[in-house]
Amino acid sequence: xxxxxxxxxxxxxxxxxxxxxxxxxxxxxxxxxxxxxxxxxxxxxxxxxxxxxxxxxxxxxxxxxxxxxxxxxxxxxxxxxxxxxxxxxxxxxxxxxxxxxxxxxxxxxxxxxxxxxxxxxxxxxxxxxxxxxxxxxxxxxxxxxxxxxxxxxxxxxxxxxxxxxxxxxxxxxxxxxxxxxxxxxxxxxxxxxxxxxxxxxxxxxxxxxxxxxxxxxxxxxxxxxxxxxxxxxxxxxxxxxxxxxxxxxxxxxxxxxxxxxxxxxxxxxxxxxxxxxxxxxxxxxxxxxxxxxxxxxxxxxxxxxxxxxxxxxxxxxxxxxxxxxxxxxxxxxxxxxxxxxxxxxxxxxxxxxxxxxxxxxxxxxxxxxxxxxxxxxxxxxxxxxxxxxxxxxxxxxxxxxxxxxxxxxxxxxxxxxxxxxxxxxxxxxxxxxxxxxxxxxxxxxxxxxxxxxxxxxxxxxxxxxxxxxxxxxxxxxxxxxxxxxxxxxxxxxxxxxxxxxx
Amino acid sequence: xxxxxxxxxxxxxxxxxxxxxxxxxxxxxxxxxxxxxxxxxxxxxxxxxxxxxxxxxxxxxxxxxxxxxxxxxxxxxxxxxxxxxxxxxxxxxxxxxxxxxxxxxxxxxxxxxxxxxxxxxxxxxxxxxxxxxxxxxxxxxxxxxxxxxxxxxxxxxxxxxxxxxxxxxxxxxxxxxxxxxxxxxxxxxxxxxxxxxxxxxxxxxxxxxxxxxxxxxxxxxxxxxxxxxxxxxxxxxxxxxxxxxxxxxxxxxxxxxxxxxxxxxxxxxxxxxxxxxxxxxxxxxxxxxxxxxxxxxxxxxxxxxxxxxxxxxxxxxxxxxxxxxxxxxxxxxxxxxxxxxxxxxxxxxxxxxxxxxxxxxxxxxxxxxxxxxxxxxxxxxxxxxxxxxxxxxxxxxxxxxxxxxxxxxxxxxxxxxxxxxxxxxxxxxxxxxxxxxxxxxxxxxxxxxxxxxxxxxxxxxxxxxxxxxxxxxxxxxxxxxxxx
Numbered sequence: 001x002x003x004x005x006x007x008x009x010x011x012x013x014x015x016x017x018x019x020x021x022x023x024x025x026x027x028x029x030x031x032x033x034x035x036x037x038x039x040x041x042x043x044x045x046x047x048x049x050x051x052x053x054x055x056x057x058x059x060x061x062x063x064x065x066x067x068x069x070x071x072x073x074x075x076x077x078x079x080x081x082x083x084x085x086x087x088x089x090x091x092x093x094x095x096x097x098x099x100x101x102x103x104x105x106x107x108x109x110x111x112x113x114x115x116x117x118x119x120x121x122x123x124x125x126x127x128x129x130x131x132x133x134x135x136x137x138x139x140x141x142x143x144x145x146x147x148x149x150x151x152x153x154x155x156x157x158x159x160x161x162x163x164x165x166x167x168x169x170x171x172x173x174x175x176x177x178x179x180x181x182x183x184x185x186x187x188x189x190x191x192x193x194x195x196x197x198x199x200x201x202x203x204x205x206x207x208x209x210x211x212x213x214x215x216x217x218x219x220x221x222x223x224x225x226x227x228x229x230x231x232x233x234x235x236x237x238x239x240x241x242x243x244x245x246x247x248x249x250x251x252x253x254x255x256x257x258x259x260x261x262x263x264x265x266x267x268x269x270x271x272x273x274x275x276x277x278x279x280x281x282x283x284x285x286x287x288x289x290x291x292x293x294x295x296x297x298x299x300x301x302x303x304x305x306x307x308x309x310x311x312x313x314x315x316x317x318x319x320x321x322x323x324x325x326x327x328x329x330x331x332x333x334x335x336x337x338x339x340x341x342x343x344x345x346x347x348x349x350x351x352x353x354x355x356x357x358x359x360x361x362x363x364x365x366x367x368x369x370x371x372x373x374x375x376x377x378x379x380x381x382x383x384x385x386x387x388x389x390x391x392x393x394x395x396x397x398x399x400x401x402x403x404x405x406x407x408x409x410x411x412x413x414x415x416x417x418x419x420x421x422x423x424x425x426x427x428x429x430x431x432x433x434x435x436x437x438x439x440x441x442x443x444x445x446x447x448x449x450x451x452x453x454x455x456x457x458x459x460x461x462x463x464x465x466x467x468x469x470x471x472x473x474x475x476x477x478x479x480x481x482x483x484x485x486x487x488x489x490x491x492x493x494x495x496x497x498x499x500x501x502x
Numbered sequence: 503x504x505x506x507x508x509x510x511x512x513x514x515x516x517x518x519x520x521x522x523x524x525x526x527x528x529x530x531x532x533x534x535x536x537x538x539x540x541x542x543x544x545x546x547x548x549x550x551x552x553x554x555x556x557x558x559x560x561x562x563x564x565x566x567x568x569x570x571x572x573x574x575x576x577x578x579x580x581x582x583x584x585x586x587x588x589x590x591x592x593x594x595x596x597x598x599x600x601x602x603x604x605x606x607x608x609x610x611x612x613x614x615x616x617x618x619x620x621x622x623x624x625x626x627x628x629x630x631x632x633x634x635x636x637x638x639x640x641x642x643x644x645x646x647x648x649x650x651x652x653x654x655x656x657x658x659x660x661x662x663x664x665x666x667x668x669x670x671x672x673x674x675x676x677x678x679x680x681x682x683x684x685x686x687x688x689x690x691x692x693x694x695x696x697x698x699x700x701x702x703x704x705x706x707x708x709x710x711x712x713x714x715x716x717x718x719x720x721x722x723x724x725x726x727x728x729x730x731x732x733x734x735x736x737x738x739x740x741x742x743x744x745x746x747x748x749x750x751x752x753x754x755x756x757x758x759x760x761x762x763x764x765x766x767x768x769x770x771x772x773x774x775x776x777x778x779x780x781x782x783x784x785x786x787x788x789x790x791x792x793x794x795x796x797x798x799x800x801x802x803x804x805x806x807x808x809x810x811x812x813x814x815x816x817x818x819x820x821x822x823x824x825x826x827x828x829x830x831x832x833x834x835x836x837x838x839x840x841x842x843x844x845x846x847x848x849x850x851x852x853x854x855x856x857x858x859x860x861x862x863x864x865x866x867x868x869x870x871x872x873x874x875x876x877x878x879x880x881x882x883x884x885x886x887x888x889x890x891x892x893x894x895x896x897x898x899x900x901x902x903x904x905x906x907x908x909x910x911x912x913x914x915x916x917x918x919x920x921x922x923x924x925x926x927x928x929x930x931x932x933x934x935x936x937x938x939x940x941x942x943x944x945x946x947x948x949x950x951x952x953x954x955x956x957x958x959x960x961x962x963x964x965x966x967x968x969x970x971x972x973x974x975x976x977x978x979x980x981x982x983x984x985x986x
Binding site: 065066067068069131134135138139141142145146149150156157160161164165168169172173175176179180182183 | 883888889890894898899901902905906910913914917918920921924925928929932935936937969970971974975978
């Protein structure tokens with residue numbers, strides 16, 4: 001019941017908001033915020049009750065939903081999903097807090113959309129029935145589309161439509177692949193079900209794995225996004241309101257990487273092995289290309305958006321290394337990216353609210369004007385670069401260790417990506433914060449207020465915590481990752497021993 | 503003077519008779535006061551439809567009753583009766599205020615709507631090609647008149663004329679097909695036709711193949727499958743919107759009912775017709791969606807979108823009746839709720855006394871009429887096929903049938919089509935929620951009756967999206983009599 005509560009409490013909150021008076025904006029904001037805080041509290045109970053030594057699903061719930069078609073309401077979390085659920089419920093209240101003064105029109109609809117979005121996102125990470133997963137996966141589109149399209153920037157409609165059409169195009173083929181799996185599984189065993197367990201245990205002919213893998217991979221690659229499917233991302237991230245950007249970067253992109261981990265690898269181990277080199281190449285291109293494009297962006301938000309392409313390239317590299325370090329690093333890096341890029345979007349939003357510009361050239365000398373902002377910005381920037389002692393380092397290090405065991409050339413190229421990341425982030429930081437004040441408008445910018453600090457401090461704490469003592473975070477995933485890798489390798493059998501450059 | 507009445511099981515015709523009775527009552531009550539208000543006729547119609555629905559529900563699951571190889575009241579017919587009764591009832595609820603506002607209130611309107619429904623019911627229960635043809639004609643003739651109810655408008659006359667001329671051609675094709683089949687086999691009864699076709703030499707008889715092809719043309723016209731769809735946009739645009747809703751849902755459902763019965767009879771020829779249905783499905787989906795992309799008039803857009811939805815349903819038929827038929831009948835329910843609902847919202851919105859059918863009238867609707875905008879959004883999401891609406895489940899079921907029938911290419915084309923379709927539905931949502939109002943104010947004429955209709959349509963769309971299980975089971979059972 002706990003998982004159901006975490007998933008649907010936000011929906012209940014959204015329904016409660018429906019009956020509240022739309023003019024009483026303060027109450028709407030408070031109710032939504034408290035609903036999301038309580039949801040986070042419930043998800044902490046999940047963490048406390050989670051047994052990290054046990055692999056496999058915990059907190060499982062299984063009820064028939066559409067028994068006529070073998071569709072069940074089947075939920076559960078392992079270490080991998082647990083971290084992502086926590087990330088989602090952690091970021092949601094911060095997003096609502098960040099929107100406190102930024103969203104001033106149609107507040108009621110905004111809070112409802114955010115809460116419904118939270119339900120769908122948590123649902124994606126907990127669903128253990130392919131139909132249920134797909135429902136949550138698609139249900140997430142509408143609220144996000146509305147958030148970008150209604151409260152976004154000047155080109156919001158274009159960005160919103162592009163976002164939803166790209167994602168739908170990807171998921172359309174995944175739907176067919178899910179149906180194909182259903183009938184394949186049913187015709188071999190006689191039991192037609194969308195349940196994850198039996199479908200994951202089914203061993204498919206390599207010739208069948210290829211098209212199904214590609215159908216799933218396309219949906220996930222668009223979501224991650226991997227080069228060359230990333231072109232929706234800069235538009236959507238830049239046009240979305242801050243809260244939307246944080247959710248997009250923090251959680252939505254992780255749905256893609258999570259999908260690779262939960263579905264592509266275990267369901268199609270052979271095809272994954274065959275396509276791993278291609279994924280590696282695309283990941284490396286993403287890392288380098290994202291970094292280079294970030295470097296030349298004049299717009300802060302766009303820079304952060306493109307940096308996501310680069311960071312997610314690292315995650316993909318780690319996941320497809322398919323060894324303990326790589327996968328654990330990849331999962332941790334999903335969380336890290338959610339924290340640091342989420343915080344970057346929050347900071348960009350805060351400074352935009354003051355200066356009404358996001359152009360790097362419009363800033364300079366902030367250190368003397370807004371010292372608190374600049375200090376927080378520095379920590380987050382360093383976290384994003386991967387400075388030892390902060391969270392980014394741990395994840396990237398593990399990924400590189402994992403990738404190094406599989407392919408040295410790729411590991412070396414990826415390391416170069418870290419250097420580029422330092423270049424574009426530090427150069428940006430330098431132009432925005434250091435130097436003399438070049439614009440009169442900047443001279444009178446107010447520093448962060450208490451509410452904004454309350455939004456950022458939790459993230460900062462986690463950035464340092466994971467950087468200094470990552471064990472609790474890696475620990476919860478260890479058993480699940482070991483089981484997953486063992487499962488994939490055993491299922492792939494000796495034929496897939498050619499895990500490429502092993 | 504010995505005259506023996508053939509032993510008629512009256513219950514076979516019970517739902518049809520009830521609705522016919524209601525239609526006749528409408529004609530009679532039209533002559534008694536109050537003469538300036540006709541809403542009591544709508545009430546009469548609703549009572550009749552409710553009665554037919556209740557009788558159908560009572561008979562549901564009973565052993566099928568047949569009459570002389572002509573008419574059957576099996577679960578298939580009952581399921582379709584329920585579809586017709588509910589959609590017609592929704593249309594009546596929406597019509598009451600609409601026809602009065604448009605100045606076309608007349609007693610015949612309600613009677614004709616009910617007679618059209620009787621025709622649909624006959625089509626679904628016909629076991630003989632002639633009965634199906636009779637039902638088709640009764641339905642079509644009523645709808646031709648209804649389509650031209652805007653007598654003083656050029657577009658109304660154009661709609662009626664076009665619908666009538668093309669419809670008459672289609673009826674001719676259909677009848678000619680029946681004649682050819684009769685010539686080849688000596689029967690028009692579906693049972694005997696099926697037996698005659700089972701003979702090995704029948705499958706290569708040119709008369710039979712031509713007859714089947716002509717029947718498919720007739721059904722293609724009534725379902726507005728490409729290339730027989732050209733009438734749809736003009737008719738939807740010129741006809742009263744409530745009538746357009748009936749043409750888009752009830753008449754299509756009736757045509758699909760007849761099509762399913764006929765195609766199941768022709769199962770031995772499946773190899774022959776499956777290819778054409780495959781091709782028709784691809785063309786219908788693609789042409790419908792692509793042309794819908796550029797429509798600025800919502801009624802035309804919904805016309806092309808309804809063409810596209812017919813294409814999706816043809817995907818189910820192409821997958822073979824055993825696999826596809828339950829998905830098709832389920833989708834008809836889903837599609838009818840969303841389509842009647844969408845037309846319902848459109849007919850409630852007025853700008854300067856004229857129906858707001860142009861896209862730009864919908865700018866900022868989310869602010870001005872939040873309830874109507876939300877309802878329309880739910881219907882559009884269902885037509886796109888996004889969860890948690892019924893459209894998603896319906897498409898899932900249909901495309902699942904295609905996958906099961908190993909029609910992978912068709913399934914891929916279908917899902918890609920639904921992505922294309924998302925664009926034009928979303929554009930309307932963009933207008934409602936993301937753009938500012940422009941131009942003169944758009945008023946809503948939301949009456950309590952229309953409120954009920956929209957609420958039922960929203961309920962159906964969401965309920966079938968969240969808990970489709972029982973409806974799936976009913977759909978399975980509905981097609982069981984076909985697959986004896």
